[in-house]
Amino acid sequence: MAKAICARARGRNIHDQTVLRLVGAAGGWCERPDCPTGSLWYELPHGGAVKLAEVAHIVAASDAGPRGDENLSDEDLTSFSNLILLCPNCHTIVDRSPDDFPTELLVQWKRGHERRLRGMLGAQQFTTREEAHAALLRLLAQNEAIWMTYGPDSPAAAIPESADTWLRQVSEVIIPNNARISAMLEANSHLLQTSEHVEVALFDTHRRALEERHLGIDVGVTAPRFPAGLATVFDNPDS
Numbered sequence: 300m301a302k303a304i305c306a307r308a309r310g311r312n313i314h315d316q317t318v319l320r321l322v323g324a325a326g327g328w329c330e331r332p333d334c335p336t337g338s339l340w341y342e343l344p345h346g347g348a349v350k351l352a353e354v355a356h357i358v359a360a361s362d363a364g365p366r367g368d369e370n371l372s373d374e375d376l377t378s379f380s381n382l383i384l385l386c387p388n389c390h391t392i393v394d395r396s397p398d399d400f401p402t403e404l405l406v407q408w409k410r411g412h413e414r415r416l417r418g419m420l421g422a423q424q425f426t427t428r429e430e431a432h433a434a435l436l437r438l439l440a441q442n443e444a445i446w447m448t449y450g451p452d453s454p455a456a457a458i459p460e461s462a463d464t465w466l467r468q469v470s471e472v473i474i475p476n477n478a479r480i481s482a483m484l485e486a487n488s489h490l491l492q493t494s495e496h497v498e499v500a501l502f503d504t505h506r507r508a509l510e511e512r513h514l515g516i517d518v519g520v521t522a523p524r525f526p527a528g529l530a531t532v533f534d535n536p537d538s
Contacts, residue, residue, distance in 0.1 A: 311360050313377045318354055323510070325384035327352070327474065330412040331393075336386040340470045355385045355393065357405045365397035366405075383409045424486045431487045432533035438480045439530055442473050446525075469509070477506040490533060501526040 329336050329352075339352035358381055359367040375381060383405055385393070393400040425431040445468045447453055455461040484491075484499050491499065505523045 311377075312373075313354060313382070317377065317379050317382065319507075319511070320379055321354060321382050321384050322352060324379075324413050324416070326416045326478070327470070327510070328384075328412070328416075329386040329389055330383050330408050331385060331389040332408060332411065334386060334389050336388065338470060339384070339386060340466075351386050353385055353387055353390045355383050355390045357381050357383055357402055357409070359394075365394045366402045423483075425490065427536070428490050428533040429536050431483075431490050434483060435480065435533060436530065438476060438483060442476050442525075445469075445472060474510055477502075477509065481506055484532070487533075495532045498526055498528045498532050502529045 327339055328334075329339060336351065339350065341349040341351055356364070356376065357366065358371055358376060359365050360376055361367055362369040371381075393405065423434070425434065449455050449461055449465040449468055451465070456465075481503060484502070488499075501523065502525070505525050508523060
């Protein structure tokens, strides 16, 4: 019997930073528009979580794979533009039936999803620090309420069942809110004072670590907590 020869997969060596960029651009959701899975975290009864996100190739990593193209370079195959974030079911479906899910359709999914997410995170640019501070406090208030009610330092933390609620609130509310806060700070960076850039940088480090931890990435014991000083950014009025 002749031995089957597998086509060489040229597009498997994807940089970690590209994966993180993809997860961030997708907002942690499957990029197929009608996917019933939606959020790519599944929370377990004991408080853990299963990461459902899969990095899928639009043009296959192998020349003989679904939507394969031998004319693309290895760099093209592993580039951000050739990758899409899918749940395991959608990943299997689009690769098992490439004629029904051509390259152009997957590119359309990716662009449409990222465009909708950017619209959700669209941040207003203010003309005064007072306006910016009021907007920042509104965004922080919901996160603080969830932290005080369900967080690890809350009275509810002593109840084992509350761990599921905390994880769900982090993935469904706090992480998206953090993205909105980050977008708002970036849109209004022209109003920041020199000393406030440190608090903004600390928050961004905290935000990324929280996202990575809930994606199952080991961020170590030194992952920073939320910087309390962020609430004072834009606090004093324009000079």
